[in-house]
Amino acid sequence: MTPNLTLPVERTLRLSDEQIDRFARLGYLVLPGFLPDELAARLRREADRWVDEGLREKSIASCVDPDTHGLPPVMELELAAHGELVGHEPLLDVLSQVMGPDFVFHHLHSDRQRPDVPGKPWHHDYEQRPQTDRNHAMIHTLHYLDGLGPDTSALVVLPGSHLEVAGKDARGHLGTAELPGEAVIDHLPPGSTVVLHSALFHARRPARGGLSGRDRYFVDASYCQVGTAWPPVKPYWRHMLRRARALGLDRGRPELFAERHFTEYTGPA
Numbered sequence: 001m002t003p004n005l006t007l008p009v010e011r012t013l014r015l016s017d018e019q020i021d022r023f024a025r026l027g028y029l030v031l032p033g034f035l036p037d038e039l040a041a042r043l044r045r046e047a048d049r050w051v052d053e054g055l056r057e058k059s060i061a062s063c064v065d066p067d068t069h070g071l072p073p074v075m076e077l078e079l080a081a082h083g084e085l086v087g088h089e090p091l092l093d094v095l096s097q098v099m100g101p102d103f104v105f106h107h108l109h110s111d112r113q114r115p116d117v118p119g120k121p122w123h124h125d126y127e128q129r130p131q132t133d134r135n136h137a138m139i140h141t142l143h144y145l146d147g148l149g150p151d152t153s154a155l156v157v158l159p160g161s162h163l164e165v166a167g168k169d170a171r172g173h174l175g176t177a178e179l180p181g182e183a184v185i186d187h188l189p190p191g192s193t194v195v196l197h198s199a200l201f202h203a204r205r206p207a208r209g210g211l212s213g214r215d216r217y218f219v220d221a222s223y224c225q226v227g228t229a230w231p232p233v234k235p236y237w238r239h240m241l242r243r244a245r246a247l248g249l250d251r252g253r254p255e256l257f258a259e260r261h262f263t264e265y266t267g268p269a
């Protein structure tokens, strides 16, 4: 049989030693235009559906009040492109280079944020209760499907703060204020990805233009290094992992959706 030579080849990205070292020291890595255009376009269409059909709200309701709402009718990873993103080989390859080859998927969020979306105060997202150490890596991959610009909120990060052991909201009283040493990420081309150590303090700083700006398409997928038990953030986390396995999203990586890397769900952090 003649091989189909038109099949797209997924690009892998070999990080330089300097990039890997910067990630270890600073806690983040910016990958402009990392996602293939066609994947970003499909993700955008799915994010529109996710928001416009109320699926996002239903998934939030199932997290906030699972007794009343039960399982969400659809989860992010059940949308075809979102499911593809979770196991996108170039992405997993980057993760392997910064935290080693053994990690498990933690969760996925998708949103289309309005131009007047409020800021999100300084916080981190490292899941550990209580916060005691940083012995294992947890990484959030932040995907800006339409990029970032002056007409969208910016991502601001505090380089090196992932090395502190602190509560998620230890800097929350500062709101989204400018902090000494911060790095502002406010110009990115479409399909860009920021690889963020989950313990790195970061904030969403609103655009100045309010409603005159544009929507901000934002998908985040997080992953945890294996070797410890991680607290889940969704009450239906077992269902989520089971569906991911059933859909074959692991692409031959048996640990990617393995339940044994998690503690029981005990409620919101």
Ligand SMILES: [Fe+2]
Pocket: 123, 124, 125, 202
């Ligand atoms: Fe965050």
